[in-house]
Amino acid sequence: MNKILELRMIVPNMHLIKIEAPDIAKKVKPGQFVIVRPDEEGERIPLSVADWDQESGSITIIFIEVGASTSRLASLKPDDYVATCVGPLGNATQIKYYGTVMCVAGCYGIGSIYPVTKALKGEGNRIITVFEARSSYLIYWLDRFVGLSEKIFTITRDGSSGYKGHVKRLPDILHGLTQLPDIIIVNGCTYLMAQTSDVTKGFNIPTIVNLNPIMIDGTGMCGVCRVTVGGKMKFACVDGPEFNGHEVDWKEFLARRKAYMEEETLFFRRSEPKPKLHKEGKCQG
């Protein structure tokens, strides 16, 4: 049982939760995750850690509401308790001097890449940050990255900020740089990580992704998080979550991510009135 110190929606559908977890705050490193179970009936959800404070013994997580369990987590209140918060799990990002590092983030990944960026900056790396979102209003924590980044680029689907389109516009950004980055680190949805890896392969820039598969125990016991990397079977929870994006079998990974799509959204279908009015995209009312 861990106490919730703060819980609020920071941009639509994206929540910030601060949890009391002194043991984890003492140990966690950039790139690691925890497993949270919102309540006694809840599923075990792996969530990347976005910030922590050893003094107050707390960790901060940014999560997106996608299914039954994240929806239940979002519905809790400060001073409530989550049934489980265990970690830190997975391996940490390799923090060292690379030269120029490009941090590409979207969705909850903007949160999780923040400690990575901060630590890399601390090692003297030049940081270039790229945010990708559907629209400008979905980008958060921009202020936190300003001091860390030499340059910040944005790509939005609707063109409301920076480049219009999605991460396939990354070559436009790369071509505009005087010097290509030595390494690219990507945090965010599977699509963003897969597409970025696809783009950077052409530029021959090493690309590290932080995978987010379905997990249960998070300690290597169940094997549901297995992923093929460089033709070998890996468990994201203990061998990862970071892998070389150019070696990940993305097609397989995407299929495995979606394995329980139907069951996960059952919750929403059951908790809302039947959507009779919008059949086939037309108003039937």
Next chain:
Amino acid sequence: MSEEKIEKTSKIDLDRTEMPKQPPEIRRHNFNEVALGYTEELAIKEAKRCLQCKKPRCKTGCPVEIDIPDFIACIVKGDFSAGIKKIKEKNCLPAVCGRVCPQETQCESKCILANKKGEIAIGRLERFLADWEAAQGKIDMPKKAKPTGKKVAVVGSGPAGITVAGDLILLGHEVTIFEALHRPGGVLTYGIPEFRLPKAIVAREVEYIKMLGVNVITDFVVGKTRSVDELLEEFDAVFIGTGAGLPWFMNIPGENLNGVYSANEYLTRMNLMQGYRFPASSTPVRKHTRVAVIGGGNVAMDAARTALRMGASEVRIIYRRSHAELPARLEESENAEEEGVIFNMLTLPVRYIGDENGWIKEIECIKMELGEPDASGRRRPIEIPNSNFIIPTDAVVCAIGNSPNPLVPSTTPGLETTRHGTLVADPETGKTTRDRVWAGGDIVTGAATVILAMGAGRKAARSIHEYLMGK
């Protein structure tokens, strides 16, 4: 006592008292316990068959050396309270062991009546006493030794960890168990299904050691949340009982298709995460019509029988050797067969074939025949060329074994492992290659049984106690 002598004795009853069970056609649709346990009358009837040998061989077959004839004598007298006390002198988990111990290869196999196929049903009697005690609603608390001021950390709350903790707390030490998952019990909780070992029983046993004063901390991953070295700063001794938790796969094409599970995943979803109650519980579970389980051990039987209860209409066990080599307990494979599980023996999967959405739809198998005995003494299965065939399926559960979880060994310098990844530990004391660190159970032996883990826990507890008191 010789066999000849038995022949001469007139009153020997070779008729083992059957334990009532749920009928197969009913039980295959529910998660309630299959075996219902003896009534008092049945227990006394069975206990009366015991010859009370002067030199009881049954006792030598028990890894924790329970005084078997003594507790059986108590049942004959109807003094159940004395009987359970007798067991608990040696075994802190009788309700669990009475259910999941392989008695047929241990105590019962040594029974003098086993020669006549009429061995005493020791496991059923043990279970009877444990259940009788629980039904009384009050548990006799044993006396604890004076506090020694010594602190012991136990890593893992499975059978080995619970035994170590239970023994050391009675000897006056302060004991803390660290469990990685959110519910204690280890494999008893995440692995063995409700219908074979009700979770209420596991909870009861854990509650018992808590009542004795053991501090149980869940959601704490030793090796991650804190390392063994950090534990050694606070505790005088550390026991590692982290089990065999890394599932094996076969390394054949298509293993990462959706619908292919490790037995650990399948059973953890159902047991620990209560998937059989989905959607009331929120860990999602897919409804499968046809399920194929690869492997022939107890875990394979558990997975197959769970699949039946989840509503699958066609469940099969695919095993590369023949019926005779099935490593599962006979009782378990018989239960599975009675419930309608199909047994595809001498069959080996070579490839999984998926549909356009990345879900499994077929298994390509090859037929096998048995050749010369291999290192395990069992006849080696050999592929029959060009005998490939297809089995259509919606799901595969891979139950071919586990290796030890590397989390603790990989984060503890100086802790030696074997090439199988198990920890190097003295079989008599459980001492590892690190000072003040002991280990026992599957992390040392590789996947084995509950009772062997408990036996290892008992030995380690003895050695830890000697060390702590000698200091």
